[in-house]
Amino acid sequence: MELLGNEPVMNNNDLVAIIVLNHNKKNDILECLESIFKMDYGEFEVIVVDNGSTDDSVKAIKCRYPDVHLVENKTNLGVAGGRNIGIRYANENLKYKFLLFLDDDITIDESALSEMVSSFNANGKIGIVTPKCFMTNVPGVIGYAGGMSVNLFTGKISDIGNGKKDEGQFNKSKFITSSGGLCLVSGNLINDVGIFDEKFNPYGWEDVDLSLRARAKGFKIFYNHKAAVYHKGGKRGRGKAITEYEFSKSKNYFYLIRKHANIFQLLTLSMVLPVKVLLIITKELLRGEFKTISAQFRGILSLIK
Known part of the structure; x- marks a missing residue:
C-alpha cells in the first residue's frame, strides 16, 4: 500500500528528537552526526546518549558538535536502558512530536527523515515508521527492508530482505509486523504504550517488543521504502x-x-x-x-x- 505523495509533507510543529546511542565508536558516531546535520529536514534536536564509553567519543562529540545534547552514562546501560535515558531527557527538555532512534554506526540519507515524517501525516493510525536499511560495507545489499517478520506460532523472527541485493523488489511501502531498531516513533505512542522494556538489556528484541505492544494498542507500523539508512553493523566475533x-x-x-x-x-x-x-x-x-x-x-x- 503506497501512502506517500511525490513530495514529503511537513508541519512547523513536527520537531523530531533524534536519540543516538554510542559506545566506544568515536569515528562512527562522528560520521553518524555528520549525516544527520546534512539532512534536508530542519526541525530536529540531537540527543547523544553515551553508554559509558572509554575512548575519546565524548571529547570528540563536544569538540565537533557542541550544540548536541550529550547525556553521559557512567556505565553501559544497554540498548533499552540507554534509549530510555534519551526518552526521559527529551520529555524533560524538548517539545517534540517524534522520536528517531539511531545507533552510532548508522548514517542516514539526506531525505530519509522528511520521507518518514511524511508517512505520519498521511495516516493517523501510524505509530512507527521504518526505513530501508542498507549494509554500509556491502554496497547495494539490504540489511532489512523496514523491519522484522514475526511469527509467534513458529517462533521465527527474521529481518525482512536481509542479505539480498536491492533490485527494487522491496520498493513498495506497506504496513509490517515489527520495526527494526532504527525507526521513527510518535510521541503519542510512547505516551500510550510506554518506553522500552529494560528486561531486554543489554540487547536483543527490545524493538520487536515495542512493536508488538504498539500493535496491541491499535498502532500501525509503516515501512517507507523511500527512506534510506546505512548500517555498518558488527561482525560475529569470538571470546x-x-x-x-x-x-x-x-x-x-x-x-x-x-x-x-x-x-x-x-x-x-x-x-x-x-x-x-x-x-x-x-x-x-x-x-x-x-x-x-x-x-x-x-x-x-x-x-x-
Whole structure:
C-alpha cells in the first residue's frame, strides 16, 4: 500500500528528537552526526546518549558538535536502558512530536527523515515508521527492508530482505509486523504504550517488543521504502564478547515469546522450539562454537524461575 505523495509533507510543529546511542565508536558516531546535520529536514534536536564509553567519543562529540545534547552514562546501560535515558531527557527538555532512534554506526540519507515524517501525516493510525536499511560495507545489499517478520506460532523472527541485493523488489511501502531498531516513533505512542522494556538489556528484541505492544494498542507500523539508512553493523566475533551477545539474545528471545505468545501459539511452539533448538545446536557444533552453545543455554535457563 503506497501512502506517500511525490513530495514529503511537513508541519512547523513536527520537531523530531533524534536519540543516538554510542559506545566506544568515536569515528562512527562522528560520521553518524555528520549525516544527520546534512539532512534536508530542519526541525530536529540531537540527543547523544553515551553508554559509558572509554575512548575519546565524548571529547570528540563536544569538540565537533557542541550544540548536541550529550547525556553521559557512567556505565553501559544497554540498548533499552540507554534509549530510555534519551526518552526521559527529551520529555524533560524538548517539545517534540517524534522520536528517531539511531545507533552510532548508522548514517542516514539526506531525505530519509522528511520521507518518514511524511508517512505520519498521511495516516493517523501510524505509530512507527521504518526505513530501508542498507549494509554500509556491502554496497547495494539490504540489511532489512523496514523491519522484522514475526511469527509467534513458529517462533521465527527474521529481518525482512536481509542479505539480498536491492533490485527494487522491496520498493513498495506497506504496513509490517515489527520495526527494526532504527525507526521513527510518535510521541503519542510512547505516551500510550510506554518506553522500552529494560528486561531486554543489554540487547536483543527490545524493538520487536515495542512493536508488538504498539500493535496491541491499535498502532500501525509503516515501512517507507523511500527512506534510506546505512548500517555498518558488527561482525560475529569470538571470546567473551560473543558469548555475552549470545546469552543476551537467547535470554531475550525466550522472554519475548513468553511475554507475547498466547496459549494457542505456546502449544504450537512447544512442538516447534525443541526442533529449532536442536538445529541451532547442530549448526554451532559444526562451527566448533561450544562456548556459544553454553551461552545460549544459560540464556534460556536464566528465565526458568
